Amino acid sequence: MESVTKMGPCGGGGGTNRDMDIRGVDRIVKVLVRHGHAIDAISYQYERNGVEERSEYWGGSGGALSEICLGPDEYLTGVNGHVGSFMFVSCLKSLTFVSNLRSYGPQTYPQ
Numbered sequence: 001m002e003s004v005t006k007m008g009p010c011g012g013g014g015g016t017n018r019d020m021d022i023r024g025v026d027r028i029v030k031v032l033v034r035h036g037h038a039i040d041a042i043s044y045q046y047e048r049n050g051v052e053e054r055s056e057y058w059g060g061s062g063g064a065l066s067e068i069c070l071g072p073d074e075y076l077t078g079v080n081g082h083v084g085s086f087m088f089v090s091c092l093k094s095l096t097f098v099s100n101l102r103s104y105g106p107q108t109y110p111q
Contacts, residue, residue, distance in 0.1 A: 020055055024048045028076055029069070031097055031104075036063035038084070038091035068097055068104045075100055082106070 029052055030045035041059030045052060070076070077098050084093035096105035 020044075026050075027070070031068040031070075031076075032057075033066045033068075033095065034059065034061070034063040035066065037086045038093055039081075039095060070099060071101070073101075080106075 026047045026049070028044050028046045032043040032045065032054075033039060034041040034057065039059070040063040041057040041061065043055050043057045045054040047053075077100055079098070080096040081092050082094040083090055085091065086093075094106040096103055098104075
């Protein structure tokens with residue numbers, strides 16, 4: 001099994017930088033996305049040394065929650081997104097999560 005690889009930083013203007021300690025992380029188990037008129041926040045549930053943990057939400061606190069659950073032999077290979085606008089502000093409007101087995105999305109908000 002390959003380990004989790006850290007890449008970045010990436011992104012545009014606005015918001016604040018986020019960083020996650022990936023030491024000992026074996027795999028991402030689940031991706032959680034909060035959304036409304038746009039993508040409001042994202043969090044990851046991961047396995048570290050055999051114990052599942054979850055990152056804090058990166059972003060706001062509003063919106064509905066969608067989850068992408070990865071299988072035991074599945075791992076993320078990429079994430080793609082598209083920017084749009086809401087109330088004249090640029091924001092993330094869609095995401096596609098790509099794994100070694102399939103693609104999830106694009107998840108476009110609002111749905």
